[in-house]
Amino acid sequence: MPGGSGVLVEARCIWKRYPGGVVANKCVSLTIRRGEVLGLLGENGAGKTTFVSILAGLVKPDKGEIIVKGQPVVFSSPRDAVRKGIVLVPQNPRLVDSFTVAENVMLALRLAGKAVSLGEARRIVHEVGERYGLRVDPDARVWRLSMGERQRAEIAKALALGAELLLLDEPTTHLSPKEAGALMKLSRSLAEESRSVVLITHRLREVLGVADRIAVMRHGELVGVVEASKASRELLLEMMFGERRTVHRLSRRRGPGSIPVLRVHNLWVRGEHKTYAVRGVSLEVREGEVVGIAGVAGNGQRELFEALVGIRRPEKGRIIVDDADVTKLGGAARGWLGVAVIPEDRLGWALVPGRSLVFNTALGLYSSPRGPYRGPLVDWGAARRLTQEIVEKMKVKTSGLDVPVESLSGGNMQRFILGREMAKKPRLILAMNPASGLDVAATESVHRLLLEAADNGAGLLVISEDLDELLEISDRILVINRGRIVYESSRPFEFRKIADAMAS
Amino acid sequence: MEGAARALAHRSLFVRLGRWSSVLYGLAGLVLGFLVSIGLGVFTPAGAGGVASALAGVFTSPGSWPLAFPYYAAILFSAVGLAVAYRSGFITIGADGQLIVGMVVAFWLLYFHGMGLAVALIVAGLVGALYGLAVAVLRVWLGVNETLSSLMLNYVAVALVNYLVGGPWSSGGFTKTPLLPSSVSMSVSSAALLATLSAVGVWLLYRYTRLGVAVDAVGGSRRAAETYGASFAKTILVVALLGGFLGGLGGAVYLVAGQRQITSLNIYQGLGYGYMGILAAWLAWLNPLATIASSLFIALLYLANTGLQLQGVPWSFALGFQAVIVLFVTAFLRLSRREA
Numbered sequence: 090m091p092g093g094s095g096v097l098v099e100a101r102c103i104w105k106r107y108p109g110g111v112v113a114n115k116c117v118s119l120t121i122r123r124g125e126v127l128g129l130l131g132e133n134g135a136g137k138t139t140f141v142s143i144l145a146g147l148v149k150p151d152k153g154e155i156i157v158k159g160q161p162v163v164f165s166s167p168r169d170a171v172r173k174g175i176v177l178v179p180q181n182p183r184l185v186d187s188f189t190v191a192e193n194v195m196l197a198l199r200l201a202g203k204a205v206s207l208g209e210a211r212r213i214v215h216e217v218g219e220r221y222g223l224r225v226d227p228d229a230r231v232w233r234l235s236m237g238e239r240q241r242a243e244i245a246k247a248l249a250l251g252a253e254l255l256l257l258d259e260p261t262t263h264l265s266p267k268e269a270g271a272l273m274k275l276s277r278s279l280a281e282e283s284r285s286v287v288l289i290t291h292r293l294r295e296v297l298g299v300a301d302r303i304a305v306m307r308h309g310e311l312v313g314v315v316e317a318s319k320a321s322r323e324l325l326l327e328m329m330f331g332e333r334r335t336v337h338r339l340s341r342r343r344g345p346g347s348i349p350v351l352r353v354h355n356l357w358v359r360g361e362h363k364t365y366a367v368r369g370v371s372l373e374v375r376e377g378e379v380v381g382i383a384g385v386a387g388n389g390q391r392e393l394f395e396a397l398v399g400i401r402r403p404e405k406g407r408i409i410v411d412d413a414d415v416t417k418l419g420g421a422a423r424g425w426l427g428v429a430v431i432p433e434d435r436l437g438w439a440l441v442p443g444r445s446l447v448f449n450t451a452l453g454l455y456s457s458p459r460g461p462y463r464g465p466l467v468d469w470g471a472a473r474r475l476t477q478e479i480v481e482k483m484k485v486k487t488s489g490l491d492v493p494v495e496s497l498s499g500g501n502m503q504r505f506i507l508g509r510e511m512a513k514k515p516r517l518i519l520a521m522n523p524a525s526g527l528d529v530a531a532t533e534s535v536h537r538l539l540l541e542a543a544d545n546g547a548g549l550l551v552i553s554e555d556l557d558e559l560l561e562i563s564d565r566i567l568v569i570n571r572g573r574i575v576y577e578s579s580r581p582f583e584f585r586k587i588a589d590a591m592a593s
Numbered sequence: 594m595e596g597a598a599r600a601l602a603h604r605s606l607f608v609r610l611g612r613w614s615s616v617l618y619g620l621a622g623l624v625l626g627f628l629v630s631i632g633l634g635v636f637t638p639a640g641a642g643g644v645a646s647a648l649a650g651v652f653t654s655p656g657s658w659p660l661a662f663p664y665y666a667a668i669l670f671s672a673v674g675l676a677v678a679y680r681s682g683f684i685t686i687g688a689d690g691q692l693i694v695g696m697v698v699a700f701w702l703l704y705f706h707g708m709g710l711a712v713a714l715i716v717a718g719l720v721g722a723l724y725g726l727a728v729a730v731l732r733v734w735l736g737v738n739e740t741l742s743s744l745m746l747n748y749v750a751v752a753l754v755n756y757l758v759g760g761p762w763s764s765g766g767f768t769k770t771p772l773l774p775s776s777v778s779m780s781v782s783s784a785a786l787l788a789t790l791s792a793v794g795v796w797l798l799y800r801y802t803r804l805g806v807a808v809d810a811v812g813g814s815r816r817a818a819e820t821y822g823a824s825f826a827k828t829i830l831v832v833a834l835l836g837g838f839l840g841g842l843g844g845a846v847y848l849v850a851g852q853r854q855i856t857s858l859n860i861y862q863g864l865g866y867g868y869m870g871i872l873a874a875w876l877a878w879l880n881p882l883a884t885i886a887s888s889l890f891i892a893l894l895y896l897a898n899t900g901l902q903l904q905g906v907p908w909s910f911a912l913g914f915q916a917v918i919v920l921f922v923t924a925f926l927r928l929s930r931r932e933a
Contacts, residue, residue, distance in 0.1 A: 400819045421822030430820050438820065441813035452810045455803070456822030465802050 096159075097123045097285050098144065098175065098254055103153035105139055113139035114150070115309040121254060124283040126276050128296035128317070130329055131306035133386055133554045137289045138180075140306070141256045144287075145177035146170030171201045174253035180262055180387070182239040184231045190214055190242045191227035194249045201250055210249070217245045221275055236263035236362050244275070254285045261295060262387045263364065273299040291385045293322055293592045305329055322589070330588050342544040345378030345564055350517045350548035351397075356406035358389070358396045366392035368572035369406070374517065374548040379540070381559030381566045382552040382574075385591055389572035390552045391433075394521045397550070398430050399423050410517055424456025429515035429547075433522045435502045436495055445491045446505065450476040453509040475512060483508035483538075500531035507538050518542055521552045536562050556587065615929045622925030626918030633917070638905035644914075647904075651897040661889075661896040662781035663851025664866060666788035667692055668895075669888035670843025671870025673792040674836025676879045677799055681832050682812040687728055687743030689867025690750035691721040691840025692847065693858070697754060699845035700762075700770060700855055703777050710777060714845045721841015722834045724750075729833030733826045747867070751858045758857050768857040777849060784850035789885055791839060796881040804831060840867065862908075869895065872919045878926065891915060 098121045105114040113136045121127055131137045142148040144155065146164030155162050157173045164170045167177070184193045195210035205213070214227035225234075225241040234242065240260060247255050257276075261269040276286045276299055290296050296303055297317060304314045305328040312328045351374040360366030366389040374380045384390055395401035397408060399419040408416045410426045423430075432438040440449050451472045454460030461471035476490050483504040487497055497505065503523070510518065523539065524532040540562055543549050553559050559566055560582055568576040568590040576590035627648065634644030651657060671688035678685055695717040702708040702716060724746060731737035755768070764771040799805040807828045810818035815825050847866065848855070858864060873891045877883035898911030 398820055400816065419822065419824060420820045421824065424822040432816075432820065437814050438816050441810055441817050443813055444809060448806070448809065451806050452817065452821055452823065454821075455806060455810070462803060465804075467801055467803060467806060469801075 095122050096120050097157070099156040100140070100144065101154045101156065103140065103143055103155075104151045105136075105143060105148065106151055112309050114143070116153070117306070117309075117311045118153075119304055119311060119314070121285050121287060122301075123253075123285055124280050125301040126280045126286045126288060126299055128300035128303040129287055129289045129306065130291065130293070130296060130303060130325060132291070132329060132556070134308075135306040135329075136309040137306055138258060141177060141258060141287065141289060144170070144254075145175055145256055147177065168201055171250050171252075174251060175256065176247040176250050176252035176254070177256045177258065178240070178243045178247055178260065180259040182236070182243045184239060184242060184246075186232040187230065189228050189230055190225055190234075190245070193231065193242065194227075194246050197246050197250060213249045214245050217248045221248070221278055222271070223275065236364060237265065237268040240264065240272075252284065254287065255279065256287045256289070258289045259291070259387065260288065261290065261292060263362070269295060291592050293325055297322070297325075307331060326585060326588050326592065329592070330584070341540055343377055346376035346546070349373045349375050350411060351550060352407075352409040353397070354407040354409075356393070356396060356403050356408065358392045358401060358403045360389070360392045365404070366572050367396065367403070370569070370572070370574055371406075372550075372567060372574065374550050376516075376546050376548055377543050379543050379549040379551065379562050379564045381563035382550070382569055383556055383559050383566055383587060383591060384552075384554070384569040386554050388569050390521070390554075390569060392572075393569070394432070394519065394552055397519050398432070421456040424454075424460075424513075425458065427457070427513060427516035429510035429513050429518045431506060431510055431518065431520035431523050433525065435499065435506060439506045440494045440502065442495050443493055446480070446487065446494055446497075447472050447476045447490050449494050449505075450479065450509055450512075453506075454513060457513040459513055479505060479508035479512060499526050500528065503527060503531065503535060507535060511538070511542055514545075515542065515547050518547050518549045520549070522554060523551065524553075524555065524558055532558070556591075560584070615926060618925045618929035619922055622922035623918065625925070626921030629921065630914040630917050633910075633913070634906075637901070637907075637910055639901050643904055644901060644906075647897045647901050648894075651893050651900070657896070658889075658893065659781050659785075661892040662785040663847055664869075664895050665889050665892035666784040666850065667843050667847040667864070667866035668869045668873050668892050669788040669792055669884060670839045670846065671867045672873035672877065672884040672888050673795045673881050674832075674839040675870055675874040676877060676881050676884050677795060677808055678832045678836050679874060680799075680812045680879050681808040681828055682815070683729070683732070683739055683829050683832055685725070685728055685739045685743040685833065685836065686868070686871060687725060687746050688836065688840045688843075688870045689863040689865070690743065690747035691724050691837050692844035692864050692867045693747075693750035693754055694724050695721045695841035695844025696848045696852075696855055696864075697750075697757065697844075698841065699848050700773070703773055703849070704771070710779065710849065713849075714842055717845035718838040718842035721844065722838040725833040725835075725837020725840065726830065729830050733829055747863055748860055751860045751863055754855060755857050755860075758855055762855070764854075770855045772854045773849065779846065779850040781850050784846045787846060788843070788888075791842070792881060792885050792888075795835070795839070798835075799881050804828070808832060865912075869915065872915060875923060876919050891919075894918065 100117060100119045102116040102118050103114050104116060106112045117140055129137050139148060143150050146167040146169050162173060191207060191211040191214050194214055195205055195207055198205050211227040217223055218225055223241045223245055225238055225245055231239060260272055264272065273295060276288060279286055288296060288300065297320065300317045302314055303317055303320050303325065305312045305325065307329060353370060353372045356367055356370045357365055358367035370393060392401060396403045403416060407414055410423060410428060413426055415422050436442050441452060451461055451467060461468045461475055473490060480487060485501050485505045487501065524535045527535065539549060551559065565579045566582060566587060567574050568587055570590060570593060576587065631641050631645045634641040671692065675688055698720045699713045699717040702713040728739050728743045728746065731742050732739045758768045758770055762770045807823035810823045811825050811828045819825055869891050873884055873888040876887040894915050898914060901911065902908060
């Protein structure tokens with residue numbers, strides 16, 4: 090439509106490929122109409138955030154065009170996008186904590202080229218608050234605000250910048266259901282004054298309630314755009330996840346035993362900003378059993394993992410490994426009990442950067458009875474031998490045992506980490522996103538190793554954002570949503586039900 | 594084209610040198626630092642020539658080194674504790690205050706209560722440990738920045754000394770205490786030996802016990818350390834206690850083998866050796882064993898500078914020379930690592 094008044098922004102065949110080969114956007118073409126609320130749905134890794142970052146000027150596309158109000162534009166920075174009226178409200182508010190809300194707005198305006206005084210900024214925040222029912226105190230220091238309030242501040246900031254298109258990235262992640270509802274109402278009010286809102290979300294109920302049209306992305310492609318009135322839950326799920334063949338599972342020698350190695354009772358864990366990220370989670374993992382926890386990122390997985398691992402204290406509830414209550418204890422107790430930990434971040438959490446493989450072996454087994462220690466003394470000879478064994482057994486490609494651990498590639502790092510954790514002959518393995526960033530072959534070997542450990546009697550709890558991974562290796566799958574376990578199932582898995590539980 | 598070829602040649606030379614390249618880089622930094630210091634000497638009454646001959650004099654005649662041993666001991670006792678602390682990410686600058694507190698406690702026990710030397714040294718160490726513990730407790734339980742709190746405690750120590758030498762401990766109305774009785778003594782060689790042995794002891798602790806692993810883990814990634822059982826809180830507390838003990842002990846040793854009395858102090862300069870210990874720790878690249886060499890080096894520099902003061906060069910220049918040399922050496926060492 091040549092310069093049509095209906096279309097605000099048009100994206101034509103946007104391509105984006107990240108170094109490392111991942112194609113985040115494959116010829117994505119989408120129009121955004123004036124005065125509409127457009128829902129953008131998709132699994133983790135579908136490419137939604139990349140696409141929206143391109144629209145907002147944060148990321149440059151490899152190919153493709155962006156046309157705003159009939160004029161082709163090229164954004165060299167978010168400032169250009171803001172000048173054209175496109176503002177991104179990120180998933181995690183990016184405000185200066187020590188400033189007040191008004192000061193943040195003043196800063197944003199100045200950076201966009203519109204100098205205002207603090208007094209004017211305060212007035213703007215008041216006005217925006219009045220007009221849209223956005224309760225936020227312009228003189229409040231950001232560090233004191235709750236997540237919901239911070240988000241309102243971010244939106245006030247966007248509106249102060251004169252946004253005609255607001256891109257909201259997973260805005261309800263940290264909001265209570267009431268606050269989420271208020272946000273949806275706000276989106277509709279904005280649409281009524283001819284502004285446009287793109288709502289990235291994985292929560293079908295929300296988007297069905299507020300959107301005019303819904304776009305679905307999968308694996309970097311735009312699968313389709315439907316009118317909300319014609320959309321149903323089933324249709325959207327099918328568009329999001331596609332036709333799934335029955336996922337074959339990797340073979341196991343033995344099945345789960347009957348003795349539980351991990352019992353979690355009614356766990357409540359606070360996240361950042363004093364809200365509860367884990368709300369009354371109870372679960373059990375038996376010997377030789379692989380339990381997978383599925384969910385969209387940001388639903389409490391990290392806090393749950395940190396509590397299980399022992400670096401975050403739960404407010405309520407119990408964590409019991411074998412028969413020992415470790416709720417109030419740390420990593421040392423777990424190590425002693427034979428718990429192995431495979432965290433999400435390889436360099437920085439599983440491994441200490443700047444130090445050698447031998448050192449990282451020594452640290453990994455710091456609390457394990459099988460560690461290279463004799464009382465308070467370190468046996469470096471034993472540590473070296475152990476490292477050598479790990480490197481050989483796992484076929485880690487490294488130029489030596491004393492090289493800094495970051496000289497290894499991602500896949501080799503993960504092999505080393507797995508080998509190190511297995512050297513503990515663990516009773517329980519806690520893993521989070523164990524195959525993240527790995528190619529198909531490496532992923533396969535990680536999975537085989539995990540299952541081997543389970544065959545040897547270890548209980549395995551795998552928290553993952555990759556549903557396929559869990560479908561392949563788990564005996565049972567639990568779905569976590571908003572900090573609660575909302576669904577549980579053993580084999581055979583009903584894919585639709587799992588996806589539904591994740592997307593509610 | 595030329596530049597690329599030269600760069601390639603440089604690289605291959607570097608590769609051939611291997612591990613010794615760091616030493617060469619360090620020496621290059623040292624030479625450059627010396628030259629710059631000598632150059633700066635033109636601004637002093639001694640002139641560049643005076644600075645050059647003072648530096649050369651001290652470094653080339655080992656017979657004069659015992660004069661520097663009291664400084665060496667004070668600096669090393671500070672540096673070795675700091676090296677371990679900094680490795681764990683605990684950036685305290687409280688060594689000077691611990692030295693002072695150790696001096697005060699030792700003087701009190703030795704002069705007023707006639708205690709034995711060994712007892713005085715140990716108690717001085719324990720009090721120093723408590724002084725260090727305070728900083729750690731504030732950090733671990735209240736998140737108070739240790740650099741700031743340790744600096745404040747340094748000021749408190751100086752204030753304490755100035756009160757004592759100006760009042761109850763004053764000798765003859767001057768702002769200094771009387772001298773220790775001659776029955777209480779420690780030779781400078783013994784002081785140097787004690788400091789060196791302590792440094793070796795710390796190195797053994799770091800290298801062969803769990804503490805070393807915990808220190809490096811907590812300093813490298815607190816999350817990794819806590820996940821696998823190396824407690825942040827426990828590690829910081831131990832490191833602070835250890836450094837504090839060494840600092841208190843160092844102050845006592847310095848009193849008995851060196852100064853023999855306590856004089857008033859400038860609040861910003863303090864005793865000084867604790868701050869020099871920071872330089873020595875970084876110069877040693879936080880290697881506890883290497884602090885022996887770096888502390889001796891800094892002590893000798895200081896000796897040369899005390900000589901220069903007699904020629905009219907102000908005390909601040911002396912510190913300036915030390916700083917310039919350390920700056921160049923560490924910069925060059927850093928460069929050598931980046932190449933690798």
